[in-house]
Amino acid sequence: MASSLPPIPNPYHESMPDSKGFFGPFGGSFLPPALQEQMDILAAAYEKLKNDPSFIAELADIRKNYQGRPTPLQYAARLTESVGGKRGEVEIWLKREDLNHSGAHKLNHCMPEVLLAKATGKTKVIAETGAGQHGVALATAAAFFGLECEIHMGAVDIEKEAPNVARMKILGAKVIPAEHGLQTLKEAVDSAFEAYMKDPETQLYCIGSVVGPHPFPYMVREFQKVVGEEVKKQFEEQAGGIPDSLVASCGGGSNSIGLFTPFIDTPSVKLHAVEPLGNGSALGQHAASIAKGEPGTMHGFASIMLKDEAGEPGPVHSVASGLDYPSVGPEHAYLATVGRTEKGAGATDEETINAFYECSRKEGIIPALESAHAIAYALKLAKKAVEEGRKERIVVNLSGRGDKDMEYVLQKYGHMMPQ
Template sequence: MRKPYLKSYPDKEGFFGEFGGSYIPEELIKPFEEIKKAYEEIKSTPKFIEELKHVRKHYQGRPTPISFARNLSNFCGGAKIYLKREDLNHTGAHKLNHCMAEVILAKHLGKKKVIAETGAGQHGVALATAAAYFNLECEIHMGEVDIKKEYPNVVRMKILGAKVIPATHGLKTLKEAVDSAFEAYLKDTDNSIYCIGSVVGPHPFPMMIRDFQSIISIEAKEQFFELECKLPDNIVACVGGGSNAIGIFSSFIDEETVNLYGVEPMGKGEKIGEHSASLTYGEEGIMHGFNSIMLKDEKGEPAAVHSVASGIDYPSVGPEHAFLKTQNRTKVGLCTDKEAVDAFYKLSQMEGIIPALESAHAVAYAMKLAKTLPKDKTILVNLSGRGDKDIDYVIQNYPL
């Protein structure tokens, strides 16, 4: 009998096939080993499980529901589209699923401060929320471009008590925010912990974040069966680093009848700097401490990237997503800026749900996919976040 996928990957060194691992400076080896050891110690203990379960139920508002997008489905005229409503999770996105757990881990380690990067600001808001709940200091690094683009979330982080540090080098977006956060963490590993915001980075973070985000698919599997008396035929999620996607995929990886689609940002075109489609146009490479598939420039360095959605404009992707793609377990879809904005408006006006621009990429692809399928087929979209943070930017740049 084949061993279940989630018990097989990653291996002890943090590899999903050839992807993953830990490629970090010598001064980070000890603190990352400390994090790995602590996680292995507490992850199966009744105290940790019960505390996380209590927080999710009585604070986060889990389980989040699944909604049938009836009007959108009728508009597309094909498969039925369902939405896993992570936008209804406290703070408005899936990010709190791992942030609460990471801060519990920080407290277990006796840390006083959490440090992180953020792109669209959802991870930053979630971590600031978790830090406030557990009474820890919080420092969030964010690209200067994204600070302007996602200003409502910057305000939220500050109100929640977090210190927001602008990343002012390079393209001043998500990659640079990660660089900046790593540098800050290096200066104070004794008192702080780096809480990575996606299934990226050195081992054990891709594994840990997957484990914490798997609650999405655990809930969805049971909920969808109650609605349709079967599993979904297709699951669709946007992919930048890939935390929401691996969250909705994880419990379905061994279900071979379920097609898994990771949707990448095609941005404005195929040229380097016009998109963030790492799995589609990238090649193997090491960045931010892990080996995966990444977009490279002519010098072999991380390439310039673009997306209308700040949370997914990253020149690499989580190593598990790279592995699942090379194993042909997941399929890669593409969505342009224009298609994402169109889906943003369509879902808002047809279902009364304003999605995050990141999530709108998944909605847009699901709409295209639905039109190719018969009406007895189903698509489950992970609606990873709500669009409050994006409304000013969308109205200013893509007016009605």
Template sequence: MYSSFNHPQPDANGYFGQYGGSFIPPQLQTIMDEITKAYLTIRQEPDFLSELARLYKHFVGRPSPIFHAQNLSEKYGADIYLKREDLNHTGAHKINHCLGEALLAKKMGKTKLIAETGAGQHGVALATAAALVGLKCDIYMGEVDIAKEYPNVVRMRILGATVIPATHGLKTLKEAVDAAFEAYMQDPVNQFYAIGSVVGPHPFPMMVRDFQSVIGNEAREQFHEMNNKHPDHLVACVGGGSNAMGLFSAFLSDSVMMHGVEPAGRDLEKQGEHAATLTLGVPGTMHGFKSYMLQDEAGEPAPVHSVASGLDYPSVGPQHAHLKDSGRVNYAAINDDEAIHAFFELSRLEGIIPAIESSHAVAYAIKLAKEKGPSDILVNLSGRGDKDIDFVVKHYGKQYGIETMVEG
């Protein structure tokens, strides 16, 4: 666990190259400085690290295994491996940083955790962590996503969280972030905003990355144990970018190709029909940090779309922006139809139903296998698809031979 947090970036002001920082009101900056100080202290404390390691092992079920997807590999001509974050308690990678943030909030004397969620996985994970450590929990979620990911809304409520709809704008993830920030500003002393990705003002891009780096640390050791080498390629979906950053962080100094996969949505050529921030965005500032963002003609965050609720965000973590500019990571885009095809391919070839978010990474791995031929491709399977089943059957069931039940 100690090695997880020894990363060279960001600098003291939270910058990864020219990206990151903290662009927030002065009164909130005071609170953010307290969080930074508390985090930099607690991440060196053996008791905290031991407690986090204990929860990762006995509560989350870590380490998550690596699985060789033999049937998928034989069909597409490359060895495709899956880092099984979908097997974590709550069904995704989100629990990794939610436990860390909840423990930090408790130590700081906060009484409530608040957060945004898109697909609902972060919301479920935070509600779970809040119940475990004994804190109240408010989750902000766009009305569109509440309808789309309703099974996760039920889980959050069962766990004792209050789910608050974001009813303005497109009523999706960006609006949920807006609403959560507004609520946080009303009482930053007693509330802790547990940001759900490697985004937001410093220290959150650093802190969430650190907690998620357990993925890459495990994967590096596990893959080498299996094959006595590193994989040739790493693949992970990118919305805000936490699961990708968690995997990539352990391999940045190795000669491994890395691929971050964004949503091309319905139409990569049309604004509002995709969320391919690093592919088509420009540097800008929103939600308290500087990174690439998709902007409209007025310089405001542009409307976005993805079939995956967890990916429809018009910006991206600042470390990803830095990795794009440096050329260390290749960022590509997969459209809705390709992601859904991969959803069914993995389900029917391997018996693993992935989250639609993760399906973007699986789709790109399939494309990579076709292009590169024999090679080792490690995909971060960031979440399971339970939450997506109703949506997929409703919108794609007929196309893939699934008959929906007739009411009455």
């Protein structure tokens, strides 16, 4: 879609989002008055706490001594060599968020979200989850701080991601199946919102990505940008300079915005938000909302979304449960519309499964299927750079480990396993 928006501001973060949570025309908060009141309370609490020395110190201690941050930045030598690259020319690096406690990047925002819940007097946290990584992270944070936890998850995903469901239950969370519609991520959000609206006074809806009404897209971004901040420092120390390309999978977009944020004001660094291209281009065969969506409003925020003939959120598909959402975070919608991120970056189900096996065999790392989308696209970028004879240093956000996906992949795609 052509952009009629003014050029991206620099410095970017001084004006994005604005005071009402808008990134250009995207974002904001579209909620009933009672819920808006709760969002205003949350926004005020965050603005107060984000600069509070005790909050900052507690979060820093948690990240270092509980989560295990900073996570490593690893040069993926054999993945690089598999497409003809080599050190000093074409390189693939992996930001190892799979080594973050609980196995994914999600704990980066769940721990401070539950801290905020306690600060605003809540006794319970509630959330949606797709692949289960956000659900596990929130259940972990709730157990750590002693709050009740309720996780809504599509019935299809409950069956598909059984290991994460078990982890949530062991951690003390109540798992609620969403059994309407396609029974996946969008329906889980519907279910969680409905439950939250019944009692916004005692519980906090801890949104699992940079989606939803303001202040969540802004707040989750600020909690996740630790990933990109670490990458900037680690890459300078280990490789020198800055990367040429940053690559991350993008459903709602929390792991990608976390990687991108510290580099947005550096135009030489290309940003690739990799969408799920699924198994076809027709509606219901993919979840490429940036590439194929149009402006719309759902779940309390304005963004780009896939729509059916009636203008309602359309059906979606992805081999990765964490990416099958018919919209995207408003900041991603803005960055794509003004041309800061690459429109059309994506990986098919087949490419993703091949990358899943390739990373496992070449690097000894079993990636989450969400992360495998990013690996698949990075391999394509690296191969193209080799063919064109130019240098390209690529950092991939390996956002989660693939324990949750192993049984599903073996059942459905065992025939694709390299011999």
